[in-house]
Amino acid sequence: MRVLLTALGVGLLLAGCGQGGSGESDSFPVKIKPEILDDGTGVLRKGNGAEPGTLDPHKAQGVPAANILRDIYEGLISEEPDGTIEPGGAESWEISEDRKTYTFKLREDAVWSNGEPVRAEDYAYGLRRTVDPATGSVYASILAPIENAEAIIAGDKAPDTLGVTAVDEFTLEIRLKAPTPYFLGLLTHSTTYPLYRPAVEEHGDQFTQPGNAVTNGAYLLKEWVVASEIVLEANPDYWDADNVGVGRVEYYPIENTSSELKRYQAGELDWTGSVPIPQLETVRTHVPDQLKTKPSLSNYYYGLNVTREPFRDSPELRQALSMAIDREVIVEKITRGNEIPAYQWVPPVVSDYQGARLAYADMPQEQRNARARELYAEAGYGEDNPLTVEIRYNTLEAHKKIASVIASMWQNVLGVDVELVNEEWKVFLQNVSERRVTEVFRAGWVGDYDDPYTFLELLHSDFGINGAGYSNPEYDALLNKASRMPGGEQRQSVLREAEAMLLADHPVIPVFFGTSKTLIKPYVKGYVGNPMSHYYSKDFRIEPADDSPAQ
Structure with missing residues (x-):
């Protein structure tokens, strides 16, 4: 479509975006009814923008994939709802006096979804895989602070020369080329997630699929219907399973924000990925308590x-x-x-x-x-x-x-x-x-x-x-x-x-x-906005009121 807009055309376009323009309405019904599982836990139904290209944590690009990977994997470092870092797969860590060596003590009660312990070597394998040119990770350079990472990415050194060492079964050492003040925050990125090597070697590129995926996060990948939905279920073997507040998470790839809003109004979604511009004023007028901006x-x-x-x-x-x-x-x-x-x-x-x-x-x-x-x-x-x-x-x-x-x-x-x-x-x-x-x-x-x-x-x-x-x-x-x-x-x-x-x-x-602009139903509890929009489904819970009529 070739665009040749006159000044009048621009004015009409801008007018259509203002208050009272397209999408405005005197009424704005929103169905307020959560989905509750038999065990009493709730379902969190989220609009998630585009279809993820892959759920390989070391190859994935974009926010839609990152949202899901955050649920099914766990890095050494995690984040609290407000975005501050907290222990994840590592229960503690020590930093050397020169701030170039980080020693992580892993949780000994953390297991993969097949019951195998999550070991230090699993994290080391994941980090080496990310910088290995054969992986083709577009984010490999994010690990440049680690010793030898740049040379490995350039093909000048072997992946096993990366500055990571499994000191013992549950102790991981990471050596940096120089002090890096943001390094702990970097470890929340999916390029640093561990992988269960036998699953990768057995299934190749298909290790990301339901039935093949072996993960260590709060949720298990149960279903992936392309262009329809991705379904996660709470992992009963997750080390902190007792504090996981949502029993099932359903991610819906909806690129059309107007369609997403209609599904939210109809009660099919509890959380939208965004809010369509033409209806922003309507949303502010009718459901201001459900609109979250940060x-x-x-x-x-x-x-x-x-x-x-x-x-x-x-x-x-x-x-x-x-x-x-x-x-x-x-x-x-x-x-x-x-x-x-x-x-x-x-x-x-x-x-x-x-x-x-x-x-x-x-x-x-x-x-x-x-x-x-x-x-x-x-x-x-x-x-x-x-x-x-x-x-x-x-x-x-x-x-x-x-x-x-x-x-x-x-x-x-x-x-x-x-x-x-x-x-x-x-x-x-x-x-x-x-x-x-x-x-x-x-x-x-x-x-x-x-x-x-x-x-x-x-x-x-x-x-x-x-x-x-x-x-x-x-x-x-x-x-x-x-x-x-x-x-x-x-x-x-x-x-x-x-x-x-x-x-x-x-x-x-x-x-x-x-x-960030999103709509969240009032029965979804635990939301605390953070500037990076990094949210972990385990931190939320569904608490319907005794009487939850549709608005």
Whole structure:
């Protein structure tokens, strides 16, 4: 679909997103009736966005897969409902004086779903598997702080040289190349999860399927019907089974947020993955107690494929497109969920960090537009030679709405001819990763831990999901330097310098910093918002009121 919107068209589009626009209604019925199992525990039914591409913890990408993996596996470190770290598979740990060696004492009562003990070697195997080039993990670089990880990922050393050792059956030692202040938080990521090696070797890629999967988390994978549902059941052998509050979890892959909302209203869902923009005001009006919003450790951005034309050798064009986007309009008229216009790369909710900002952050939009037109002309484009470009986005109404508005801004300010390309999640991820056909793509990043590095690393030339293809040796050197520094202002200064360099090069266009928006039924207890939106189903419980009529 090629987008050629006039200024009037933009106005109509924005009007359709405001209060009283499409989707508004005087009534908003919501069925309040939980599903209770025979043993008295409840069922948690969750909308989960796109269909996961895989449930291999070392290969999976995206939030939908991460939500499920968090339930069926357990890493060394887990998280409390507010996002602070707590013991997981490791009941305790010690850190050496030089902060380069971590020694974890595992729980001796933790078992795999087949009854076998979870041993230190299972964690070591998982970590080695992630960095092994044969695995093809796009997140392998997240383990770069571990001794020899980078050399293994590059193919220069064998996986068994990774700085991890099973000291004994229940003691794991991890050696780092340098002090890493965020390391414990990193260990909540699925790339660090253990695996039961015999299951992987017996079933190959099918070890993730029901009946084959041997897991160590609070839930067991019981059913996976593609494009329909993924069903988990509480693991009776989980070491903390007595405190698991939900007996069954049902994940539904629903990419259409309006359809998800209707299923929530009909009583088929207890938890939505998001809230459709056109109905946000209706939700706020009718069920404000069910709407949960929280500033999130995330950014929403547009990536520019700098490995091919038209962006490869044109920083002027990249900056022109960034300056022509009116971020205030997008957050005030489109998303309308307390998002923050983004003029830096690292979200402001990251602790103890004051980031760099785009040079034109404080410039009025009129002046930005004028400068954007000058840069556009310097790049060789104009009325007689307009830029023609594609914006790719994965299926979601909000992404389409934002892409349409940005396309119209680019056309009205610069005269750009934009085609919108909507792709299913797996196809979208593959195209962004391969960078063969992408020009502009929408993206978002939720931090894996509370540190600027989790955002800045995304654009490191060696990072597996650097969709923009950005490669700047000076930027990489700054990140490599910061990765070897202890916490403190000196490290923050190096990271800030890297962020300023990234913003000046414009391989990505920050649009806004996000807020999580979800609907949760009142009988779902235990919700505490956290900025990373990391939720473990075991922390919730279903407590219906004695009288729970539909609203």
